[in-house]
Amino acid sequence: MPRINRWLLALLLLLMALSGCQTAPKTTAPSAPSYMISVDQLAVRLGLHVSFTNGRYVELTNSANRVVIFTHPGGSVYVNGENIGQTGTVIMEGSTVYVSQLLLPRIRASLKTAAPITPSPRYTPSPSRPSGGQTVVIDPGHGGKDPGATSYLGYYEKEVNLKLAQKIAWLLKKQGVNVIMTRNNDTFIELNERPEIANRVNADLFVSIHHNSNRSRSHHGYTVYIAPNASEASRRAGRLIERYLAQTGLSSNGLRTNDYRVLVRTNGPAVLIECGYLSNPSEAANLYDGNFQNRLASAIAQAILEAL
Numbered sequence: 001m002p003r004i005n006r007w008l009l010a011l012l013l014l015l016m017a018l019s020g021c022q023t024a025p026k027t028t029a030p031s032a033p034s035y036m037i038s039v040d041q042l043a044v045r046l047g048l049h050v051s052f053t054n055g056r057y058v059e060l061t062n063s064a065n066r067v068v069i070f071t072h073p074g075g076s077v078y079v080n081g082e083n084i085g086q087t088g089t090v091i092m093e094g095s096t097v098y099v100s101q102l103l104l105p106r107i108r109a110s111l112k113t114a115a116p117i118t119p120s121p122r123y124t125p126s127p128s129r130p131s132g133g134q135t136v137v138i139d140p141g142h143g144g145k146d147p148g149a150t151s152y153l154g155y156y157e158k159e160v161n162l163k164l165a166q167k168i169a170w171l172l173k174k175q176g177v178n179v180i181m182t183r184n185n186d187t188f189i190e191l192n193e194r195p196e197i198a199n200r201v202n203a204d205l206f207v208s209i210h211h212n213s214n215r216s217r218s219h220h221g222y223t224v225y226i227a228p229n230a231s232e233a234s235r236r237a238g239r240l241i242e243r244y245l246a247q248t249g250l251s252s253n254g255l256r257t258n259d260y261r262v263l264v265r266t267n268g269p270a271v272l273i274e275c276g277y278l279s280n281p282s283e284a285a286n287l288y289d290g291n292f293q294n295r296l297a298s299a300i301a302q303a304i305l306e307a308l
């Protein structure tokens with residue numbers, strides 16, 4: 001009797017595996033309707049390749065572009081961090097994902113032209129402080145071989161740190177601020193080198209950009225850090241950033257102290273921002289969204305301008 005049950009169970013599991021646990025009829029596999037296209041074909045026609053796939057999303061990339069297609073109902077398509085709308089109907093046949101052909105022109109319209117990869121020269125800050133204006137060093141955390149946290153949606157902290165930092169830098173430069181980035185591409189930079197860059201240019205403010213992560217998905221909100229022995233100028237900048245970030249709709253975990261190396265080794269005012277939790281599904285989606293990043297960048301830039 002138990003032996004028969006085991007056989008029945010094995011048979012049932014085999015049938016489930018063969019049908020891919022989908023609602024597909026067991027006799028013949030259905031072929032996707034003609035207006036659908038497999039993501040592999042989609043990638044080929046867009047000059048991209050499928051670089052990652054799991055049950056939740058497919059990532060297509062080339063040297064200049066990153067397309068993320070979320071496959072759950074109501075999921076969106078992101079081209080280089082910008083949400084270009086909903087994915088629409090998705091059909092899964094075994095491991096093949098089919099999407100509407102209509103995505104083809106929509107994605108194509110948002111792609112950047114893939115150029116041959118030319119390594120951008122590593123930034124070396126000028127030894128003396130640039131004349132005129134105030135100098136702010138923006139430090140996108142991690143980079144290169146150090147990805148930082150991995151988001152619930154699969155992307156890396158180093159990517160969103162850089163995106164956000166570049167947006168902040170752009171806003172500050174528009175206001176005449178001298179902005180120096182510790183990295184402006186996906187480069188690995190030693191932890192000690194980051195405050196060193198700020199010290200070499202005698203920066204008026206050093207702002208390190210990070211995103212948080214926790215084993216619990218429920219952790220959320222931003223946290224602003226200063227060194228335990230922070231100067232009044234650091235404290236003031238920290239308070240301003242903490243206050244301005246509330247505009248974004250993220251909840252605040254307050255201004256805290258921590259002896260992060262980038263904070264304690266910087267001679268001038270220094271602040272580190274954990275912009276939200278990549279381990280929280282809804283926050284991870286927001287933090288990857290270009291428009292939301294603009295809001296964050298604007299709040300941080302306003303606070304920096306007031307702090308200077």
Ligand SMILES: [Zn+2]
Pocket residue numbers: 141142148149157210211
């Ligand atoms: Zn980090």
